[in-house]
Amino acid sequence: MSTAPSSPATSSEFGTLSEEHWIEPLNDGSHVLIRPLKPEDRQREADFIAGLSAEARHFRFLCSMREVSPALLDQLMAVNFKDSVAYIAVAHQDGKLIEVGVSRYAVGGDGEQCECAITVADAWRHRGLAVALMRHLIETARRNGLKQMFSLDSAANTGMHELVRFLGFTTRQDPNDATQVIHTLSLQPGA
Structure with missing residues (x-):
């Protein structure tokens, strides 16, 4: 699950968090x-979710769904880079930039x-992308002064179990639902 260090394309001197990006x-x-989610990514985000396998959508939203509703898409797009942060990874495919x-x-x-939460397109799994996306998210949470990060996931999501173990999260059974687990990471220095 290792991934090579990224190349920062901007630094904090040149812009705000919402302008950061990395190759x-x-x-x-x-x-x-990898860059922050922007309002103009709305259709790209909808297409990304629509392109996920049924299992990937279930693991991400902890329910079955065929398509993302406009209300859910509104919620997913509502990021302010303080209380809510989202980074997307985009790549060229067939002459088009896709999430x-x-x-x-x-x-x-x-x-x-x-x-x-993290989701990677089925065809892009096992390449180190989840690690890269999560490392940027963890660093941003630390910079924003947060003390702990957690994820509520299906106990059957083995890919997530591997990822969070690699990143240093601890895992426990959800006391309210035996089919789910809670992964937790301390964001304090030295933890």
Whole structure:
């Protein structure tokens, strides 16, 4: 699950968080652009979700769905880069720029922890993309002063189990639902 270091395409001196982006080399030698989700990505995000396998959609949303509703898409697009952050990975395919992965978090009511989620297109799995997306998300959460990140996932999602173990999360059974687990990462220095 290792991935080579990314090349920052901008630095904090040159713009805000919403302008950051990175060119990420993946394990298979391909590259993707990782950048913040923008309002003009609305159709790209809808197409990405529509292109996921039924299993990938189920693991991401913890329910079965055929297509994303306009209300859910509104919620997914509502990012402010403080209380809610989303990074997408885009790549060229057949002369078109498509979304191949997304990581996001939303801050909880206590202002100290955030719930995260990550989804990678089926054809882009096992290339190190999930690790790259999550590392940027974790770094942003730390910069924003959050203390803990967690993810609520299906106990059957073995890909997520591997990813979070690699990134240092701890995992426990969800006390309210035996079919789910909770992965937690301390964002404090030295943790």
